[in-house]
Amino acid sequence: MVNIASYIEQTNLKPEATLQDISKLCSEAMTYNFAAVCVHSSYVSTAHAMLKGSDVRISCVVGFPLGAMATKIKAAEAAYAVACGADEIDMVLAIGRVKSGDWDYVIEDIQQVxxxxxxxxxxxxxxxxLLTEEEKKLACRAAVQAGAAYVKTSTGFGCGGAVVEDVRLMRDMVGKNARIKASGGIRDYQTACAMIAAGADRLGTSSGPAIMEGMQHDGK
Known part of the structure; x- marks a missing residue:
């Protein structure tokens, strides 16, 4: 049986997330020994204090959820998040530039972050x-060229979430040059397992405890 906890980034990126919600998020991550929590930059220092002494990493979103912010702003937010205790950065690509075929901009945007x-x-x-199959392929190539360590499916706030076919395509495109994070709509153990089987190395989800309960049920 897969140790699914080691794949999970327990996530709360809702605009209405409160301090109590972030406290619960961190508590759940420590209880189940999840790989990471994923939060907005304003909550990184809070999560850092709550997770002190644990092995749970902190991922922070940047340019979220639209990706349309100026590159310098994305880079500044990323640097601020790391200064506050973030271990990893989840940046939204400049999606409109992807759709425009402006690959020089897309690559530079990632490189600066x-x-x-x-x-x-x-x-x-x-x-x-929001992307065609060809745009997904080219975006994967651009991310790897720019030095991204992972490519990630989605914000969870856009059109559609993670699907197995996209994870397979992304794995085929990046090979061993980057890792894959599947995110958006992963709410149960079966879906989580399908994403891992397709090539996902991390799972962004707000349903980590439910996934763990599903694993325990299936293991009986």
């Missing part, structure tokens, strides 16, 4: 529900 946080993995969020 990567350069702003040396030693900290950057995940490039493709927002696959």
């Amino acid at each position: 990567v350069a702003a946080v040396p030693g900290h993995p950057v995940k490039g969020i493709l927002e696959t529900g």
Whole structure:
């Protein structure tokens, strides 16, 4: 049986998330020994204090959820998050530039965020529900070329979430040059297992405890 807890990034990116919600998020992550929590930059310092002494990592979203912010702003937010205690950065690609075929901009956008946080993995969020198959392939290539450590399916706030076919395509495109994070709509154990089987290395989800309960039920 897969140790699914080691794949899970327990996530709360809702605009109405409160301090109590972030406290619960961190508590759940420590209880189940999840790989990470994923939060907005304003909550990184809070999560860092709550997770002190644990092995749970902190992922912070940047340019979220639209990806349309200026590159310098994304880089500054990434640097701020790391200064506050973030271990990893999940940045939304410049989706409109992807749709425009402006690959020089897309690559530079990612490169500047990567350069702003040396030693900290950057995940490039493709927002696959808005892209054609060819755009997904080219976005994967751009992310790897720019130095992203991961490519990630979606924000969970756009059109569609993670689907197995996209995870397979992304794995085929990046090979061993990057890891894959599936995110958006992963709410049960069966779906989580399907994403891992397709090639996902991390799972972004707000349903970590439910997934763990499903694993325990299936293991009986």
